Amino acid sequence: MAEKVTFNVLRRHEGDRLYDEGDTREAVPADVSHLVTGGVLKKAEAKTANKAEPAVATKSKKG
Numbered sequence: 001m002a003e004k005v006t007f008n009v010l011r012r013h014e015g016d017r018l019y020d021e022g023d024t025r026e027a028v029p030a031d032v033s034h035l036v037t038g039g040v041l042k043k044a045e046a047k048t049a050n051k052a053e054p055a056v057a058t059k060s061k062k063g
Contacts, residue, residue, distance in 0.1 A: 004028055
């Protein structure tokens with residue numbers, strides 16, 4: 001089975017259920033390629049983890 005990808009819904013349409021503009025939809029790209037071409041779906045941007053850099057321990061000098 002092909003791996004599913006997340007798409008943003010740009011226009012309302014009925015697939016396996018009713019999708020409204022602004023929804024997200026997971027689907028196999030080959031199954032929805034006609035919707036991407038038609039401007040109904042757009043592949044969602046990959047989410048990147050927003051991880052903070054680890055704190056650097058500093059030694060304080062005592063006078």
